[in-house]
Amino acid sequence: MNESAAIDARQALPQEADTCFARFIDVQKSYDGVELVVKGFNLDIQRGEFITLLGPSGSGKTTCLMMMAGFETPTHGEILLQGQPINGLPPHKRGIGMVFQNYALFPHMTVAENLAFPLEVRHLPKAEIARQVDRALGMVRLEGFGSRRPAQLSGGQQQRVALARALVFEPELVLMDEPLGALDKNLREEMQYEIKRIHASLGVTMIYVTHDQTEALTMSDRIAVFNDGVVQQLATPETLYELPENAFVASFIGENNRLQGEVVEHLGERCEVVLDSGERVVARPVAVGGVGTRTTLSLRPERVALIGDDDEGRYDNRFSGIVQEVIYLGDHLRTRLQLCGNDEFILKTPNAEGNASLRPGQSVTVGWTWQDCRALDA
Amino acid sequence: MSQSPSDTLTTADGVPLKVSLRRAVRRSKFKALLLVSPLLAFLIIAFVMPILDMLWRSVDNPEVSTRLSRTVEALEGWDGESLPGEPVFAALVADLREGQEARDLGLLSSRLNYEKSGMRSAISRTARRLGNLEPPYREALIEINDSWGELSTWKLIERESSPYTLSYYLAAMDRQLSPEGEIVKVPDYLEIHVALFWRTFWMSAVITGLTLLLGYPIAYLLANLPLRHSNLLMILVLLPFWTSLLVRTTTWIAILQSQGVLNDMMVAIGVIADEARWQMIHNKTGTIVAMTHILLPFMILPLYSVMKTIPPSYMRAARSLGGKPILSFRRVYFPLTIPGIAAGGILVFILAIGYYITPALVGGQSGRFITNYIAYHMQTSLNWGLAAAIASILLLVVIVFYLVFNRLIGVDKVKLG
Numbered sequence: 001m002n003e004s005a006a007i008d009a010r011q012a013l014p015q016e017a018d019t020c021f022a023r024f025i026d027v028q029k030s031y032d033g034v035e036l037v038v039k040g041f042n043l044d045i046q047r048g049e050f051i052t053l054l055g056p057s058g059s060g061k062t063t064c065l066m067m068m069a070g071f072e073t074p075t076h077g078e079i080l081l082q083g084q085p086i087n088g089l090p091p092h093k094r095g096i097g098m099v100f101q102n103y104a105l106f107p108h109m110t111v112a113e114n115l116a117f118p119l120e121v122r123h124l125p126k127a128e129i130a131r132q133v134d135r136a137l138g139m140v141r142l143e144g145f146g147s148r149r150p151a152q153l154s155g156g157q158q159q160r161v162a163l164a165r166a167l168v169f170e171p172e173l174v175l176m177d178e179p180l181g182a183l184d185k186n187l188r189e190e191m192q193y194e195i196k197r198i199h200a201s202l203g204v205t206m207i208y209v210t211h212d213q214t215e216a217l218t219m220s221d222r223i224a225v226f227n228d229g230v231v232q233q234l235a236t237p238e239t240l241y242e243l244p245e246n247a248f249v250a251s252f253i254g255e256n257n258r259l260q261g262e263v264v265e266h267l268g269e270r271c272e273v274v275l276d277s278g279e280r281v282v283a284r285p286v287a288v289g290g291v292g293t294r295t296t297l298s299l300r301p302e303r304v305a306l307i308g309d310d311d312e313g314r315y316d317n318r319f320s321g322i323v324q325e326v327i328y329l330g331d332h333l334r335t336r337l338q339l340c341g342n343d344e345f346i347l348k349t350p351n352a353e354g355n356a357s358l359r360p361g362q363s364v365t366v367g368w369t370w371q372d373c374r375a376l377d378a
Numbered sequence: 379m380s381q382s383p384s385d386t387l388t389t390a391d392g393v394p395l396k397v398s399l400r401r402a403v404r405r406s407k408f409k410a411l412l413l414v415s416p417l418l419a420f421l422i423i424a425f426v427m428p429i430l431d432m433l434w435r436s437v438d439n440p441e442v443s444t445r446l447s448r449t450v451e452a453l454e455g456w457d458g459e460s461l462p463g464e465p466v467f468a469a470l471v472a473d474l475r476e477g478q479e480a481r482d483l484g485l486l487s488s489r490l491n492y493e494k495s496g497m498r499s500a501i502s503r504t505a506r507r508l509g510n511l512e513p514p515y516r517e518a519l520i521e522i523n524d525s526w527g528e529l530s531t532w533k534l535i536e537r538e539s540s541p542y543t544l545s546y547y548l549a550a551m552d553r554q555l556s557p558e559g560e561i562v563k564v565p566d567y568l569e570i571h572v573a574l575f576w577r578t579f580w581m582s583a584v585i586t587g588l589t590l591l592l593g594y595p596i597a598y599l600l601a602n603l604p605l606r607h608s609n610l611l612m613i614l615v616l617l618p619f620w621t622s623l624l625v626r627t628t629t630w631i632a633i634l635q636s637q638g639v640l641n642d643m644m645v646a647i648g649v650i651a652d653e654a655r656w657q658m659i660h661n662k663t664g665t666i667v668a669m670t671h672i673l674l675p676f677m678i679l680p681l682y683s684v685m686k687t688i689p690p691s692y693m694r695a696a697r698s699l700g701g702k703p704i705l706s707f708r709r710v711y712f713p714l715t716i717p718g719i720a721a722g723g724i725l726v727f728i729l730a731i732g733y734y735i736t737p738a739l740v741g742g743q744s745g746r747f748i749t750n751y752i753a754y755h756m757q758t759s760l761n762w763g764l765a766a767a768i769a770s771i772l773l774l775v776v777i778v779f780y781l782v783f784n785r786l787i788g789v790d791k792v793k794l795g
């Protein structure tokens with residue numbers, strides 16, 4: 001790493017940097033010298049925050065985590081921990097707890113020995129180690145499992161041990177790389193809750209990697225949505241879901257109806273778009289240029305309403321479509337419509353009286369407000 | 379769950395479940411047996427039978443009991459305090475006459491000569507004069523050769539009249555039976571096997587240690603380099619298997635001999651004087667260097683196969699938990715490779731103690747193994763019984779090592795390749 005570049009980066013920091021617990025500044029990474037896997041990654045992490053890196057496979061999430069942990073060096077840029085650059089610091093001096101996707105529990109040691117390892121290398125007295133190990137086992141509710149080997153534990157129990165091991169030496173930052181990826185759905189939900197509980201009770205900072213959007217939405221304070229080595233949007237779960245800034249985020253988080261068209265009128269806070277199939281739609285411009293630019297309209301299925309004859313005028317956009325398919329999901333119904341030239345237009349309606357009677361082939365009128373329809377990049 | 383015999387499980391047609399299961403698997407078992415039968419037959423003929431034959435030869439002792447059957451019979455009831463009487467000598471003459479006609483006195487004389495030097499010439503000299511021998515045979519024989527007048531000769535014949543003997547094993551351990559029937563050391567100048575056994579074991583241990591030292595880092599690289607590089611390295615590791623063992627061994631002669639490549643280079647760069655060239659071949663050094671090279675792949679491959687299964691995340695976890703690199707290696711990586719070390723170690727050690735051609739070519743006098751003596755007894759001294767006894771001891775050592783290994787590590791933990 002270039003010495004002067006490091007100093008430049010430090011001087012370039014604004015004063016408020018001190019309040020940041022960890023920072024990625026303009027970090028780039030290339031493995032082969034040909035292709036950038038991470039491109040200009042910036043992230044400020046507050047103390048005690050639960051940050052999730054969310055993105056499709058191969059988008060560079062693990063790479064970012066590995067750079068934080070010290071197993072990969074950034075090709076360019078700076079990583080700060082508590083205001084100090086850590087680019088040259090070897091992993092064992094960083095004091096960062098880490099949970100690996102395959103848990104990486106040492107198979108030749110018992111659970112207690114696994115938990116004691118980080119304490120032994122810190123030369124803690126024996127009695128203190130025993131006490132801390134017991135406390136950590138208690139924290140993940142595995143009292144009495146200390147003498148088992150990892151292979152004698154279930155997946156969920158191994159996961160808990162890995163978590164306990166990453167926390168037992170009281171690191172201030174814990175990294176988790178898809179820690180729940182190998183668990184089944186029920187266990188995953190239970191562990192999500194567990195991790196949140198521990199996070200809340202210990203107040204540690206956590207950086208969490210996943211490609212499961214539900215997991216990201218339920219657990220995180222903030223989510224960085226990754227694609228192609230670039231952060232597409234960094235925001236709270238609500239913001240990401242309600243106010244996606246581009247087409248990728250909109251389609252990656254939650255379900256999403258997409259309509260392609262061209263902007264014909266731009267009136268500041270609203271715009272009009274002519275769809276490729278000819279209809280005119282009023283939308284909220286979020287990431288579009290002026291008149292004449294192409295756009296993707298994004299619309300959440302639950303924000304589309306079935307319109308009877310009574311509520312004239314409530315919706316700015318009203319269109320009629322033909323029911324293709326109705327899927328009964330208990331509490332709600334998913335209806336696939338042919339609408340505005342789109343065969344895959346999804347409508348999500350609560351299982352309320354009157355809504356359940358839709359049949360394929362039937363013609364219906366649906367509507368949505370301009371605020372719910374976001375005009376994003378094409 | 380305990381079930382009384384009366385309510386054992388049955389299939390729908392009332393046949394007990396166990397019986398019908400056995401019937402069902404019998405066919406597939408038979409097929410499987412059919413498939414392995416050629417190999418099984420080969421193994422029995424080429425492996426099991428020679429070993430049994432070897433074990434048999436190491437205790438087989440037919441010479442005295444068959445060739446001197448009359449003498450042995452006549453010796454029955456002999457007090458062993460004084461020379462036997464005339465009937466015994468007469469029986470001996472009859473036996474020898476018959477042996478001379480059948481032309482198989484050689485085996486007998488060799489056999490007795492192993493135990494008591496001078497017996498070969500005693501028998502051959504006696505045999506030559508059997509034609510004009512007149513009774514009383516006792517005086518006549520003693521006149522031909524003093525051995526017949528010695529008590530120990532007759533005790534030997536009596537002792538070796540049993541069809542089985544342990545004397546080959548005693549000889550293999552540099553021991554023999556004294557005329558009094560006690561186990562004693564052979565004279566110093568004949569002592570050779572025990573020292574050779576020890577040399578074989580310690581040199582094999584050194585070779586095993588060296589292959590481990592050299593092979594461990596290579597195996598690590600093989601398991602951890604990107605595929606493109608590790609493939610190339612793997613080819614380099616396997617390359618020796620594509621050349622003949624003889625070629626590899628003789629190459630070492632070219633490199634290590636006094637006028638060889640290495641010495642020439644050392645002289646050229648002035649490290650050693652021309653008169654003081656190092657003797658690196660035809661001694662222990664030669665054997666150790668050449669065998670370490672030849673056996674290296676057998677250490678690398680089991681190590682590699684174990685290391686391949688250790689995900690890099692273990693070391694990363696250890697590092698992130700605060701372990702310094704060396705400590706992490708010692709506490710986490712190394713213990714996980716122990717099955718590989720054990721497998722490679724036992725493999726190389728067992729191969730090494732049985733190695734023959736390389737010590738024979740580059741070992742000289744001082745770098746020779748016990749196997750070279752097996753060959754010597756097979757080909758030169760023609761003492762097959764002794765060769766079989768030495769080989770059986772080696773086999774026993776290998777089995778003991780294997781059992782200890784299985785006890786400590788468990789054979790099922792080992793994956794080769």
Ligand SMILES: Nc1ncnc2c1ncn2[C@@H]1O[C@H](COP(=O)(O)OP(=O)(O)OP(=O)(O)O)[C@@H](O)[C@H]1O
Pocket residue numbers: 031032037055056057058059060061062063064211
């Ligand atoms: N050690 C490496 N050497 C070369 N290329 C690598 C290496 N590790 C990752 N890559 C490449 O970098 C890119 C990003 O990988 P990374 O593991 O960070 O993705 P990810 O977002 O964690 O994906 P996933 O969700 O599948 O784990 C991928 O294209 C991958 O092929």
Ligand SMILES: [Mg+2]
Pocket residue numbers: 061062063177
């Ligand atoms: Mg990953």
